[in-house]
Amino acid sequence: MSLNMFEGFKFKRKDTLLHRMDPRPKFLIALTIFLLSLIYVNVLVLLILLTVQVPLVYASKSMRRWFGSMRGGTILAAMIFFMNFLTGSTLVFSATMTLRFLVLVSAFSIFFMTTSPDDLGLALERIGLPYTLSFTFTTSVRLVPTIAIEAQTIVDAQRSRGLELDRGSVIERVRKYIPILIPLIVSAIRRSTELAEALESRGFGAVKHREPLATLRMKRSDWAAAITTTLVLVAGVYVQNTMPIPSFDTGIRIPLPWGP
Amino acid sequence: MIEAHNLSFTYAGSKRPAILDVNLGVDKGEFVVLTGPSGCGKTTFARCLNGLIPNFYQGELSGSITIMGTDISGHTTSELSRKVGFVFQNPENQLFSLSIERDVAFGPENLGLPKEETRRRVDWAMEITGISELREAAPYELSGGQQQRAAIAAVLAMKPEIMVLDEPTSFLDPLSASQILEAVADLREEANMTIVLIEHRLDLASKYASRIVVMDQGRVVLDGPPAKVYGEEAKLIGVGIPKISMLFNLLRQDGFDMGETPVSVEEATERLRSYLKDDRG
Amino acid sequence: MIEVRGLCFAYDDVEVLHNIDLRISDGEFVAVMGENGAGKTTLIKHFNGLLKPSRGEVLIDGVSTRESTVANLSRVVGLVFQNPDHQLFSETVFEEVAFSLRNLGYPEETVRRRVRFILETLDLGGYAEESPLMLSGGERKRVALASVLVSEPKHIILDEPTIGQDYQQKERLRNFIVQMNSQGRTVVIVTHDVEFVVDCKPRVVLLSRGSILADGPYDSILSDRILVEKASLIPPQISILMSSLAGLGFNPKIIDLYQARSALEKRLCEYVSEHV
Numbered sequence: 001m002s003l004n005m006f007e008g009f010k011f012k013r014k015d016t017l018l019h020r021m022d023p024r025p026k027f028l029i030a031l032t033i034f035l036l037s038l039i040y041v042n043v044l045v046l047l048i049l050l051t052v053q054v055p056l057v058y059a060s061k062s063m064r065r066w067f068g069s070m071r072g073g074t075i076l077a078a079m080i081f082f083m084n085f086l087t088g089s090t091l092v093f094s095a096t097m098t099l100r101f102l103v104l105v106s107a108f109s110i111f112f113m114t115t116s117p118d119d120l121g122l123a124l125e126r127i128g129l130p131y132t133l134s135f136t137f138t139t140s141v142r143l144v145p146t147i148a149i150e151a152q153t154i155v156d157a158q159r160s161r162g163l164e165l166d167r168g169s170v171i172e173r174v175r176k177y178i179p180i181l182i183p184l185i186v187s188a189i190r191r192s193t194e195l196a197e198a199l200e201s202r203g204f205g206a207v208k209h210r211e212p213l214a215t216l217r218m219k220r221s222d223w224a225a226a227i228t229t230t231l232v233l234v235a236g237v238y239v240q241n242t243m244p245i246p247s248f249d250t251g252i253r254i255p256l257p258w259g260p
Numbered sequence: 261m262i263e264a265h266n267l268s269f270t271y272a273g274s275k276r277p278a279i280l281d282v283n284l285g286v287d288k289g290e291f292v293v294l295t296g297p298s299g300c301g302k303t304t305f306a307r308c309l310n311g312l313i314p315n316f317y318q319g320e321l322s323g324s325i326t327i328m329g330t331d332i333s334g335h336t337t338s339e340l341s342r343k344v345g346f347v348f349q350n351p352e353n354q355l356f357s358l359s360i361e362r363d364v365a366f367g368p369e370n371l372g373l374p375k376e377e378t379r380r381r382v383d384w385a386m387e388i389t390g391i392s393e394l395r396e397a398a399p400y401e402l403s404g405g406q407q408q409r410a411a412i413a414a415v416l417a418m419k420p421e422i423m424v425l426d427e428p429t430s431f432l433d434p435l436s437a438s439q440i441l442e443a444v445a446d447l448r449e450e451a452n453m454t455i456v457l458i459e460h461r462l463d464l465a466s467k468y469a470s471r472i473v474v475m476d477q478g479r480v481v482l483d484g485p486p487a488k489v490y491g492e493e494a495k496l497i498g499v500g501i502p503k504i505s506m507l508f509n510l511l512r513q514d515g516f517d518m519g520e521t522p523v524s525v526e527e528a529t530e531r532l533r534s535y536l537k538d539d540r541g
Numbered sequence: 542m543i544e545v546r547g548l549c550f551a552y553d554d555v556e557v558l559h560n561i562d563l564r565i566s567d568g569e570f571v572a573v574m575g576e577n578g579a580g581k582t583t584l585i586k587h588f589n590g591l592l593k594p595s596r597g598e599v600l601i602d603g604v605s606t607r608e609s610t611v612a613n614l615s616r617v618v619g620l621v622f623q624n625p626d627h628q629l630f631s632e633t634v635f636e637e638v639a640f641s642l643r644n645l646g647y648p649e650e651t652v653r654r655r656v657r658f659i660l661e662t663l664d665l666g667g668y669a670e671e672s673p674l675m676l677s678g679g680e681r682k683r684v685a686l687a688s689v690l691v692s693e694p695k696h697i698i699l700d701e702p703t704i705g706q707d708y709q710q711k712e713r714l715r716n717f718i719v720q721m722n723s724q725g726r727t728v729v730i731v732t733h734d735v736e737f738v739v740d741c742k743p744r745v746v747l748l749s750r751g752s753i754l755a756d757g758p759y760d761s762i763l764s765d766r767i768l769v770e771k772a773s774l775i776p777p778q779i780s781i782l783m784s785s786l787a788g789l790g791f792n793p794k795i796i797d798l799y800q801a802r803s804a805l806e807k808r809l810c811e812y813v814s815e816h817v
Binding site for chain 1: 337339342348352356361362365367368369371372374378379415
């Protein structure tokens, strides 16, 4: 399951509208969806925000992996729901908070599934981040799947030596992760040494000004997407401030002794 | 091209020197295979060639290295990368981008080259290493052999005169390994490069080598053309010379001396054919 | 006995093993060979239940891996992974090697005796109190080997044991494997090191793109040039030499260095005597 969760945030090269979009307007879309989910405490609006993403996922041909990340998010979502509901929030309000979390997971899952870390790095540089920082960021994004696979191999190797991760008391189980964590850390250190050596050998940091071969260019469709998204955001804020939207809250809640 | 003089190095925290009094000169256009048992110091020596020692690995260094006429002490690895290219064992940890083309461009970009020059070099390096059609591919979509080609192209694009490769075939299956070694041999032919290759797989590498250097316990113990080195079996403890060379050494021991030790199957076949046929005729 | 019946396995929706049938009897020595990505490692991960078949079944000593746990299977099937860094974690070599015995719940007395024994056998006796992480590559590999073999599994599976090993280390490894095998243990190695296999003389199972391409004695398979190249391997040097000398009347099936030597010497003697 843990691996599935990563899958839903991992870039896969595909040729779709969303994959071709410049990372900047694409990030704006994800951000807008997230911001709207923050300013509206309304179950209906949040449901809409979640459903409008489904066609986006479909268009980016990433349905299965999106489901993976959503499924990965369900445990946390359930926790959010019960923590709200059991502390006296109404049923609808608890559902709203849960939906808000799912909207967030979904929006950024779509963003990362369709954006190459390379392009993301270029975008970060464009908005003024120093190259070393954007490089560090993209390298870590790139390494996540590699390390996830490595973690699985380590688990397999230790299970082959009779380690049973799912048996024993809570403390015993936590202790059983030591044989997994230490090799993982040791390998990560070895890997970073090798990466650093290779970077040095490729002249990393030799000159201040570098001229990248690949550059980002906002296409007409990218501008269109950026402008539309901005309009939607502005409209969303305006509507929220001026128009009453029915809350659909039925007021059902657990009666707590100290009242709501 | 490369001149190492009384080179010794002891890693910080270690008592024993990793290399001791190494003297080695390499001429332009040579293809040197550096081999020896694990821990013999061959990787340490290679690290000295592009300044990873002492810039990256701390320890006690003495002696000198001259590359193309300049003493390299005080130069950083980044500076040296224009002269000495370095390809590592694990392709996974030397490719940084999610497209091969951008990876090959990474080195030239770091050198601050103008975009047009970077483009020219990228095309050229991908052409020579035979990966032009993999431009847009991501490293994880490629086989180990293709990844290693990409790593070589990435170093090649920086146009160094010397290419050092540290066991580039370790993780590859035999067919990919021999293709990589062939690609390395092409660099020597087509880009006129000087090659220093660290390799255990002598059965695959020998036919390309102009020279074999064997190290043991931090010292150079044998140095010469492959045929000569493989003939000195007594001194080759711990080095797996090609089976074909072993065969001729055995025959020689038994009194059938057919000249110097062959280093490839083709050479051995030729030798035996002419020997047996000439006798018959 | 390791018995694989109609094994198919798919990662996500991609099938990587197709209908594998394989029987490995007790005490056999088998090399699973093939190109990278052929499915070798995926196959052996089924032998101790780390992976369960998508279709078909794998039986270890008659019991399906579906009906057992990895921990239980690891008592009889010892699987050693390729990279020792993926499993070493203890403060001392002794503790590292004792780990699996402790997991299996052996009494302390037995643990101590067995660990000492295996460390001596693998030439690691002097390192018992050292940190496994500080050892050299070859030594770390032997510690990983010891840490699995210490539980004395009936079947030993080694994934790419020769990668990164020099000639001497390979020779030592080969002696050890042969010794294990002669004690009656089943040994399965996954490798593409052709010359190593020629020296080991096992039964060879050739895997290509998730299917078994050939299965038989090492000499008949590795001397078949077409078959070997199909699996992205290169035939052994002696085999290439002898088959290209077939026109001169040599047996093209010769694959062993010493057989080649005597065949050639016999012929060379004949010429010498004919011409004197």
